[in-house]
Amino acid sequence: MRTCNVKVPGRLAAFLSALALSLTLGGGLGWAENEVSTADHSKFKELKGPFPTGPDVTRACLQCHTEASKQLHKTKHWTWSVVNPDTGERLGKRNVINNFCGSVVSNEARCTSCHIGYGWKDGTFDFTSEANVDCLVCHDTTGKYRKFPAGAGHPVYQPTEWPAGSGRMMQPPDLAEIAQNVGPTSRRNCGTCHFLGGGGNAIKHGDLDLSMVEPGRYLDVHMSPGRLNFTCSTCHSGDAHAVQGSRYTTKAKDTNGIDIPGRTDGSRASCESCHGLEPHPAAANAKLNEHTDRIACVTCHVPQFARGGYATKMWWDWSTAGRLDENGKPIKVHNSDGLEVYSGMKGDFRWGEHVTPEYRWFDGSVDYTLFGDTVDGGEVVSINKYGGSADDPDSRIWPFKVMRGKQAYDKGLQTLAVVHTFGKDDSAYWRNYDWDKAVDAGMASVGAVYSGELGFVETEMAWPITHMVAPKEDAVTCVECHSRNGRLAGIEGVYMPGRDRTGWLDFLGWTAALLALLAVLAHGAVRYYAHTRRS
Amino acid sequence: MNATRIYIFKRFERFWHWAQALLIIVMAVTGFEIHGTYGLLGYETAQEVHTTAAWLLIGLWVFAIFWHFTTGEWRQYIPTADKLMAMVRYYLTGIFTDAPHPFRQTTLRKHNPLQRLAYLFVKLIINPAIWISGLLYLYYSAWPALGLDGLSLAGVAFVHTAAAFLMLVFFVVHVYFATTGHTWTSHIKAMITGYEEVESG
Numbered sequence: 001m002r003t004c005n006v007k008v009p010g011r012l013a014a015f016l017s018a019l020a021l022s023l024t025l026g027g028g029l030g031w032a033e034n035e036v037s038t039a040d041h042s043k044f045k046e047l048k049g050p051f052p053t054g055p056d057v058t059r060a061c062l063q064c065h066t067e068a069s070k071q072l073h074k075t076k077h078w079t080w081s082v083v084n085p086d087t088g089e090r091l092g093k094r095n096v097i098n099n100f101c102g103s104v105v106s107n108e109a110r111c112t113s114c115h116i117g118y119g120w121k122d123g124t125f126d127f128t129s130e131a132n133v134d135c136l137v138c139h140d141t142t143g144k145y146r147k148f149p150a151g152a153g154h155p156v157y158q159p160t161e162w163p164a165g166s167g168r169m170m171q172p173p174d175l176a177e178i179a180q181n182v183g184p185t186s187r188r189n190c191g192t193c194h195f196l197g198g199g200g201n202a203i204k205h206g207d208l209d210l211s212m213v214e215p216g217r218y219l220d221v222h223m224s225p226g227r228l229n230f231t232c233s234t235c236h237s238g239d240a241h242a243v244q245g246s247r248y249t250t251k252a253k254d255t256n257g258i259d260i261p262g263r264t265d266g267s268r269a270s271c272e273s274c275h276g277l278e279p280h281p282a283a284a285n286a287k288l289n290e291h292t293d294r295i296a297c298v299t300c301h302v303p304q305f306a307r308g309g310y311a312t313k314m315w316w317d318w319s320t321a322g323r324l325d326e327n328g329k330p331i332k333v334h335n336s337d338g339l340e341v342y343s344g345m346k347g348d349f350r351w352g353e354h355v356t357p358e359y360r361w362f363d364g365s366v367d368y369t370l371f372g373d374t375v376d377g378g379e380v381v382s383i384n385k386y387g388g389s390a391d392d393p394d395s396r397i398w399p400f401k402v403m404r405g406k407q408a409y410d411k412g413l414q415t416l417a418v419v420h421t422f423g424k425d426d427s428a429y430w431r432n433y434d435w436d437k438a439v440d441a442g443m444a445s446v447g448a449v450y451s452g453e454l455g456f457v458e459t460e461m462a463w464p465i466t467h468m469v470a471p472k473e474d475a476v477t478c479v480e481c482h483s484r485n486g487r488l489a490g491i492e493g494v495y496m497p498g499r500d501r502t503g504w505l506d507f508l509g510w511t512a513a514l515l516a517l518l519a520v521l522a523h524g525a526v527r528y529y530a531h532t533r534r535s
Numbered sequence: 536m537n538a539t540r541i542y543i544f545k546r547f548e549r550f551w552h553w554a555q556a557l558l559i560i561v562m563a564v565t566g567f568e569i570h571g572t573y574g575l576l577g578y579e580t581a582q583e584v585h586t587t588a589a590w591l592l593i594g595l596w597v598f599a600i601f602w603h604f605t606t607g608e609w610r611q612y613i614p615t616a617d618k619l620m621a622m623v624r625y626y627l628t629g630i631f632t633d634a635p636h637p638f639r640q641t642t643l644r645k646h647n648p649l650q651r652l653a654y655l656f657v658k659l660i661i662n663p664a665i666w667i668s669g670l671l672y673l674y675y676s677a678w679p680a681l682g683l684d685g686l687s688l689a690g691v692a693f694v695h696t697a698a699a700f701l702m703l704v705f706f707v708v709h710v711y712f713a714t715t716g717h718t719w720t721s722h723i724k725a726m727i728t729g730y731e732e733v734e735s736g
Contacts, residue, residue, distance in 0.1 A: 285583060290676035479578035484571055495689040497672075498571040498578055502693050506572075509700030516704045520711035523626075527715075530631040 042180040049176025054118045054154055055131040057179045062130060069130035071241040077116045079127065080104065082248055089368055091248045096368055097416045099383055099405045099459045100198040100316060103371075106445035109152040110422040114193040121152035123445070136175070138189050139182040145173050146192075150422070187223060188213050190232040199346075202310035206355060206401035207467035211308020219308050221471050237268045245269025250464060252296065252364035252388065253396050271297040294494065296362070296396045300476040301469050304354045305401055308468065311339055315350035316405035319456035322433045330433075345430050347406075357399030357465050359488055363388035371446055375409050375416055375457055383461035390493020397491055399465040406458050408439060412451020416459075418442035538717060540730040543645045548608075551599045552726055558592045559702065561585075566699055589669055596662070611646055612655045619648040630715065640733055650712075657705055664698035 041047055046060045062069060072078045081092035093111070097103045104111045105123075112120040118132045119125060126132065134153060136145045148156045148170060149163075159169045191213055198204030202211075215223050222230040236245045244267035254272035256264045267273060275297070280288040291300075306312040323331045323344045330344025339351045365387035375381050388395035408417040420441035421429045429438035435454050443450040481488040482498030489499065544552070565585040568575050576584065603609040621637035626649075628634070638647040646654065671683070671691045678684060716722035717732045725731035 285579060287582065293676065477577075477579065478582065479574065482569075482571070482578045483574075495687070495692055497569050497692065500689065500692070501570060501696070502689075505693060505697055505700070509696070509703070512700060513703045513707060516707045520708060524711060524714065526631055530633075534633065 037183065041182050044180075047176065047179045049179065051175035051179065053157060054134055054136065054175065057175050058118075058131050058133055058135055060179065061135045061182075065135075068135070068241065069133040072116065072133050073127065073130075074240075075242050076246065076248075077241075077243065078133065080115065082246075084248060084366070086249075086365055087367055089370060091368060091370075095370065097371055097383070097407075097418065099403055099407050099461050100204055100313070102318075102407065102419045102421060103442070105418055106420040106442045107422040110150050112153045113147045113149045113151060114197070115153045118153045135182065136178055137192060138185050140178050140189065141183040141186065142178055142181050143188060145178045146170070184231070185233050186231055190236075194232075198313060202306060202308075203313045204403075205463055205467075206305040206312040206352075207302065207465045209306070209308055209310045209312070211310055212467065215308065215468075217471055218474065219468055219470075221469055235268045235273075247464065248366065250362075250364045250366065252362045252398065253293075253394055271301075293393070294396055296398045298464075298466050298469065299359065299397055299399050301472075302357070302399060302465050302467070303470055303474060303476045304356055305399075305465050305468055306352055307354045309353075311337070311351035311353040312355065312401070313349055314352040314355070314401075314403065315348070316346065316403070316407075317348040317456075318408060319347060319406045321345060321347035321429075322435075324433065330430075344433070355401065356487065358402045358462075359397050359399055359491055360386055360462070361388035361390060361392075361395045361491070361493070362386045362398040362464070363392050363395040369416065369459075371418060371448075372415050374414050376414050377409060377411065377455050377457045380404075381409075381416070381457055381459040383459050386462055386464075390491075397488065400462040401465055403461045403463065404458070406456045408435065409455050409457045410439065410443065410448075410451050411453035411455040413443075413448065415448075416457075417450075417454070418446050418448075420445065538732040540732055541640070541642065542729055543640060543642060543725055543731045544729045546729070547598075547602055549726060549729060551595060551602070554595055555592065555599075558588050558595065559706065561588045562592065563699065563703060563706070570696060570699075586673060589673070593666065596666070611644070612651055612658065614651055614655060615648050617648060619652075622647050622649045626715075636717075640731055653705070653709075657702075661698050661701045661705065664694055665702065668692075668695035668698060 044064075046063050051057045051060070058069070076082050076092055079092060080094035081090065083089070084091050094104050101107070101111070108123075108125070109121040116134050116137060117125075117129075118134055134147075137147060146155060147153055148160065155175075156170050156172050159171055162168060162170045191208070191210065194205070195201060195209050195212060196203075197208075202209030211219060212223060214225055217224040217226055222228050222234070233243070236243045238244045251267075251270055254270035255277065256273065258276045259268060259273040271279070277292045278289045279292070279297070320342070321344060323342070325331050325344075331342065332340060332344065333342035335341045337351075339349070341349050341351075343349070367385040367387065369375065369381055369383050369385075386398075386400075408419050409415060410417050417439045419429060419435075420427055420438045423431070425441075426432060427434075427437040427441035429435065432438075436450075436452070439454055440450040476487065479498070480486050482496060484499060486499060488496065562585055565576065565581040565588070567573065568581040569578065569585060575581065618637050625634065625637050629637070640647075668691050671678075671686065672688075672695055674681070675688055675691075678686060713722045713726070714720070716725070721732045
């Protein structure tokens, strides 16, 4: 065999390998496509089935993946509860009250259709049960697995009508087929819950909706299947089922540099973990890299949210809920785009598509208004207050979807109310449309006694926008912020060329220039007049 | 009345003058766009052109300063009170009545006393103010590394804008005074050819 032994200088070798790498990536090979499992789950006798219930599948999974449930038990996906190490606040879906559906407590069976478990229907759920972890909702590759919306995390096991009274039947999934086709998580898996938060597609986040299952390049450069084909877990990486990247403890500025094994490889859930803090090439305007200290990447690179074709909810006014038709059914009103703008169950809605985010200083700290925190109804309540200011070098300007609305609060106790909306019992709001009964039951579920005085208070909740990263040609341009009434008009504490000026200096300067011009014109006119008269 | 031609402005001086004029116009147009006064090229292009022009102008200034000192031409800007009031009176009255120009231009004294003062003000006050505030502005992100944390961008921008307005006023007056020579255009021609027409005695 002939070998070719050519000595390649180091620099050239580096160039060639970089070229080879760029050709490989440029050739359309996505990261996810390279993942090839060494196991074909359809060949495992443990997965032959039949499986009467979800937990039966999990028990089969655990025969090989012995530690999986124990790992998941430690995660927020399972506990829905986390203590913010900075504030000591107990957060997580189980503890916070938001201004969409309200709170999980007392409505478990509905809300936990997005829990990665089976059977969390009330306060008695066993959080130590390994069989109650739902493997399939995250690892199904067939797209056929679906939890029943009101089944406390279970799929249906016999044909069941949903929505109730609609005549449409949900069919039980073939659990054996799904179990034999498990694989790595996909955009669809995560989207099953994260794209549908708040009660339906696109409602909650604004930057996460079903358009992100197969996004075009214009919608998300990283996740578009045409090129990089990132899944959620490409960035939200993690070992032992602990997924990185959380709204509760956000990194406003990742100064770790590019994460590589052997140095820091903790989390890829920040732009900087791959792009670093000097992401723009030398050929680009040098000022771009100088912005990374005060401007989050997404501030420029996510110019708008809800731009995949689905509107997101921007306003939800619970105070108008309760209008019923002559049959006692909640009234529904849709606008010309087919969007629900009033629901007797939930109140008034406003929607937004292609929404320009609101911008605020953010240092990564979030302070929640939790149950028991004083709400007197006098001013707009920030459900979650984001810390940060221009004076803090670790703060950056971030984009947010700000969800606004009105929601119930207990005037006597001066706290946001826990409302029992869903349930088959007499006190559930969606059964009797009686606020007092629903709040009384809701408050009781957290050990409080409703004062009997109900009010509605305006609230706002900020959601950092990090997804739907546009191609660079669609990034926010300089003038969109560097102008008198640009995107950052409301940002305080920094001098921005094009936005800011000293008013009296401009007045004085232009006046002086104008007077000088008038003076020389007058001088010239007199000269001209005198000159022509003489000749 | 006869006119004679004397060689006043050397080749480098003329190149320096016109190149500087062009750069200052470009910088004013792009600068006030960056300032948010109007939209013309687009903010990013304006910023890029402004920065490029700034470096060219700084390069030009370096050559010009070298030229002034090696040729001794810097002496042309030493202020003098001689005929100063006569010049003021000339521009206020004499120029309208065709009175004789009180100052006689020569190669060694190419600027009248008012010009000397004006150009000295530009060179010692406006230019350094623009130059220093502009470089600080440009290197805003390096302030912490340079130990300049105490500066405020608003303050630097204020100085830069104020100096720009001074330059604008100078520009307007300067362009007008270019027409006040022996004829309406003789000064301008002199700046192009180097030869000034002066009244012969």
